[in-house]
Amino acid sequence: MARFFKRAPSKDGADERASDESPAKPREPEWAADKRDALKPDPDRIGISGAVPFVRLPQPDSLFAERAARFRALAPGHPLAGYLDFLGRIAEAQAAVQALYADGTLPAPEPEGDLAMRAEHGMPALSRALLGDGRPFLACLDALLARLDLTGAPEAARDALGRLSAAPPEDRLDLATQVFEGAFPVERMAECVFVSAALQVLVAGQAARLDAKVLKPVADGVCPACGSAPTASLIVAWTPADKARYLSCSLCGTLWNHVRIRCTACGSGEDVTYYGLDEVSKDVQVEACGTCHSYLKHLHQHRDPALDPVADDVASYGLDLKIAEDGFRKAGLNLLFVS
Amino acid sequence: MTVQVSRRGLLKGIGVGIAGGTLGALGFGDLQPAAAAAVRPFKLAQMRETRNTCPYCSVSCGVILYSLGDRSKNAKSAVMHVEGDPDHPVNRGTLCPKGSSLLDFIRSETRTKYPMYRAAGASEFKRVSWDFALDRIATLLKEDRDRNFVAKNGDLTVNRWVTTGFLGASATTNETAWVTYKTVRSMGALVFDNQARV
Numbered sequence: 157m158a159r160f161f162k163r164a165p166s167k168d169g170a171d172e173r174a175s176d177e178s179p180a181k182p183r184e185p186e187w188a189a190d191k192r193d194a195l196k197p198d199p200d201r202i203g204i205s206g207a208v209p210f211v212r213l214p215q216p217d218s219l220f221a222e223r224a225a226r227f228r229a230l231a232p233g234h235p236l237a238g239y240l241d242f243l244g245r246i247a248e249a250q251a252a253v254q255a256l257y258a259d260g261t262l263p264a265p266e267p268e269g270d271l272a273m274r275a276e277h278g279m280p281a282l283s284r285a286l287l288g289d290g291r292p293f294l295a296c297l298d299a300l301l302a303r304l305d306l307t308g309a310p311e312a313a314r315d316a317l318g319r320l321s322a323a324p325p326e327d328r329l330d331l332a333t334q335v336f337e338g339a340f341p342v343e344r345m346a347e348c349v350f351v352s353a354a355l356q357v358l359v360a361g362q363a364a365r366l367d368a369k370v371l372k373p374v375a376d377g378v379c380p381a382c383g384s385a386p387t388a389s390l391i392v393a394w395t396p397a398d399k400a401r402y403l404s405c406s407l408c409g410t411l412w413n414h415v416r417i418r419c420t421a422c423g424s425g426e427d428v429t430y431y432g433l434d435e436v437s438k439d440v441q442v443e444a445c446g447t448c449h450s451y452l453k454h455l456h457q458h459r460d461p462a463l464d465p466v467a468d469d470v471a472s473y474g475l476d477l478k479i480a481e482d483g484f485r486k487a488g489l490n491l492l493f494v495s
Numbered sequence: 496m497t498v499q500v501s502r503r504g505l506l507k508g509i510g511v512g513i514a515g516g517t518l519g520a521l522g523f524g525d526l527q528p529a530a531a532a533a534v535r536p537f538k539l540a541q542m543r544e545t546r547n548t549c550p551y552c553s554v555s556c557g558v559i560l561y562s563l564g565d566r567s568k569n570a571k572s573a574v575m576h577v578e579g580d581p582d583h584p585v586n587r588g589t590l591c592p593k594g595s596s597l598l599d600f601i602r603s604e605t606r607t608k609y610p611m612y613r614a615a616g617a618s619e620f621k622r623v624s625w626d627f628a629l630d631r632i633a634t635l636l637k638e639d640r641d642r643n644f645v646a647k648n649g650d651l652t653v654n655r656w657v658t659t660g661f662l663g664a665s666a667t668t669n670e671t672a673w674v675t676y677k678t679v680r681s682m683g684a685l686v687f688d689n690q691a692r693v
Contacts, residue, residue: 206584235529239518310522338500345520385500399581399588415582417544417559421505430542433534441542450505474534482539489500495516 208397211371211380214409216360217258220251226467236473242309243470243492246353249303253357256299262292262361275372280383282362282408284336290329297328297354304350316346323347336407338385340494352491356407363408371412377420377487379405380412385489386420386452388465389443393458403452404465406489419445420452421487430454431482433475439463440472442479450487451479466490543572546580548666549594555665556594557583574601636682644683660686 227244231237271281287293301321306314320328331351334341336359340348363381371380379386386403390411393399402411403420418425420443427446432438439460444451453472455463470493476486486495498506518524542563549556557580564572577597581588590597600606610628611620636659643658661684663675672689679687 206587208581208587235533236523236526239521239523239526242521242523312520312522316521340498340500342498345517346522349517349521397581399578401581416580417546425546428544430544431539432542433537434540435537436534473530477531478534478537478539485505487505489506493517494498494506495518 208400208413209368210373210413211368212394212402212411213366213368213381214360214364214405214411216254216357216364216409219360219409220247220254220357223464223467224248224251226462226464229462230467230471234471236470238310239493240467240470242306242313243467245305245309246349246492247467249300249305250353250357252303253296253299253354254361257357257361262358262365271366271370275370278372278374280374280378280380281366281371282359282382284333286359286362287329287332287336290325290332293332293354293358294325294328296358297332297351300354300357301350312346317350320347320350335491336384338489345494348494349492352407356409356491359408363405363410371410373412376414376423377403379403379408379410381405381410382408384408385487387488387490388453388455388469389414389420390455390457390463390465391416393461399458406466406491419443419448419450419487421445421450422448424448431475431479433478436474437472440468440475442475442484444479444482444484445487448487449484451484452486452488466492469493549590549597550600550664550666551591551593553665554585556580556586556590558590558594558597574598577601640682654683655685656683657685659684661688663687663689 224244224247227240227247231240231244234240274281274283297320301317304317306317323331328351331341331344331347332355335348335352335355359382366381374380374383377386378384382405384405384407387406388404390402390404391399392402392411397413401414401416403414404411414420415425417428419428422445424445424447429444429446430441431444431451432441439456440463441454441456442451443454453465453469453475455465455468457463469488469490473493473495476495480486500506518527540563542561545560545562547558547560549558559578559580560574561576561578562572562574575598577595579586579588579590579594610623610625612623612628612631613620639659640656644654644656646652646654661675661679663672667675667689675689676687
């Protein structure tokens, strides 16, 4: 749209010729023309554009480190302090494992041809096929478990870590496949947390290397990069998308645009209400849909840029408990906090 | 047993609540009562966001009205904030100074909320019924049209009525605007705009 406002190149060539001939006017130096251009009205500078970017790919280099910092900041004095501290350590380990991949040793995402075909048929770009023979994932999981410091964590957590470390590779890979597909074996919930954490590092690294232009909307509330459910909805304050809403993927951390005031689960915009606990935080709400009776966390990142979809979803557990009393079900997924 | 996440992101399967999910499985189950107790004294605050169109000019920027309270219950809802709609293709979340002051427009004490009538010679406006107002408008329109309608300009049939003007609203739908146009033009009125260009 901004193009409409841009001025066409000046058509008064005749005038310019006339002034060239007049000896009174000295020739303009080249920089003067640049300066004049800088003074022209340019609506792009105020950040309006015709369409907001559909996706923002994850930046794994900072994603996990910032999440770890957010967990550390949230923990003191919180009713769930112990758990926030525990997840903070997981995020730190994720950041450490991510640092190993910084030199590009990750296997490449799927071949170009496959990606084009997936986009054409309305499928997300990444599938569980990227786990392949499991070697990259198992290496990632081993690296994560080795870096995880669980001193002071409950026995159940340390036991789960031990069980997972001792499990045969096929079993771990099987668990990873199930988590990727969104199926959690109830009796192995604790182990699933560690598997999810490793999977997040792996898939975020893959998603970061996709071309944002090839990603197309798949369906309401489905990540266009990996097909997973969202963790939370963020109102962002980026320059080309001020106050637009983005959903944050639970698995790969990709952010994708979703129209505001529209349910992420059923697509209805008829009866959407925002609930919050003003006494706790005005920046964390839930978007509840009266049509399908589901809700998703709604974080006002434009007011508090520190909000992290995963960390603040856990920290606002009280809000989940309150809204569940009103008969709403959660339509989002937090792999580190399945409740 | 497995808990399956549906395509809509909902967890399917029994026992999630009973098992306490991840919290219980990792041995943090005793934190749950504390988390519940921390929010027990508080009441959920409700807020609505409603899409609308700025009534000022023909650009028709999208706005979001933020209101407190729930429409369905007896609570009285009140608009507490107005902002540009970031999803609207026309303005992408921006508003001009007039649009930005819409909240004052809504809360204005002098805002006309129902038909008002000041009889000839009277010094004050009085509230009247819609029937009265519409009858009065129709009568005056007819009187003026009967008096000033121009059927012919020389030999040429023109059927025009230029002594009365009509303004439609900016936030009407395409269909409403179409009906308004047909109604007004069929009376021969030429001074007509489907938009209040302030």
